[in-house]
Amino acid sequence: MTNLTANERRHAAAINEIRQSRFLKSxxxxxxxxxxxxxxxxxxxxHNEDWDxxxxxxxxxxxxxxxxxxxxQWSTTDGLPEIYGEYxxxxxYDVFDQPEGPEPLPDATEFQRKFMSELRYFDMTPRSGAGMMTFVRMKPHVSPIEIWYHDISDIGGDPFPPGFVKMDITYREYLDALLLTKGTYGWQYLYTDPSQxxxxxxxxxxxxxxxxxLFPEIFPQYDYTSLRERLEARL
Structure with missing residues (x-):
């Protein structure tokens, strides 16, 4: 396609890298x-007055x-170390067209209910149903816009609802990180406060x-140094 933006070409290429890799089933x-x-x-x-x-x-x-x-959605082929990913x-537009945030727990505090009402998801795992999701937070007059990750694992803590953790990343940086990680399960933790x-x-x-x-070998066009440093800092 010839009418793609520079960033769209990068992400279309990343999808093709997944499809064409002999090391991945996808x-x-x-x-x-x-x-x-x-x-x-x-x-x-x-379109949605909540975003005013x-x-x-x-x-x-x-x-x-x-x-x-x-x-x-992908996994490594037989004989390779087991890795799964999805995004x-x-x-x-489909983000800000969502009429409401996720349903709060029945025993949620007023703060948690307000927090949940501000979330709109933009990344998810629909093909596997793994349940991981990433949200923007519709908090007025905040720049950069906050990015929050949700997992069923033991993350987060008061005063926020269980299962939610703030990412130290912008929306653009999130998209850039997907080019490297291809949605490997848990990559978002590399951009969170390890104490939470x-x-x-x-x-x-x-x-x-x-x-x-594995990825530096099968995707040698990318530099994984920064991700390696992030993981080492959290272990």
Whole structure:
């Protein structure tokens, strides 16, 4: 396709890298179908008044992707160390078109209910049903926009709901990290405070170690130094 932005070409190439790798078994989305650019839906509050005072990062327009189904589920082939991964990135219009956040627990505090109402997911694991999701937080007048990860593992802590942990990453950096990790389960823990994500990180350490051993060989065009340093700092 010739009408892709520079960032869209990078992500379409990453999907092809997954599809074409003889080291991975995969099921992936279609990078041929494009939606309208995000600018066509601005200002956001005309479509959803909940976004009236939400400030988008300055570079979000530049990095936002128009694919209607950008993502893949994969695993390593027989004979290789066992690694699994999955992601599916929503067009950002589908993020702010969500009418409400996830359902809070019955015993949630008022703070937790308010927090949950501010979340809108943009990455998920629908093909496997593994339940991991990543959200933007619709907190007014906050820049950069907050990114929160949800897992069923033992992460997070008061005053936030169990299972949620804030990532030290921007929306653009999140998309960039997917080019490296290909959605390896647990990669998000590399961008969280280890004191709050300890239990969740431990459950994914083997996947991350194997990824950092194998990926530099099968995807030599990428530099995994920064991810290796992040993992070492958390163990």
């Amino acid at each position: 099921s992936s989305g279609d990078c041929e179908e494009l939606d309208e650019p995000l600018e066509a839906y601005l200002p956001l509050y005309e 005072e939400v400030q988008l990062d300055d570079d979000l327009m530049e990095c936002a992707l128009r694919f209607t189904d950008l993502g893949a 599916r990135i929503l067009h950002f 994500s300890y239990g969740g990180l431990l459950s994914k350490v083997n996947y991350l170690k194997r990824m950092l051993d």
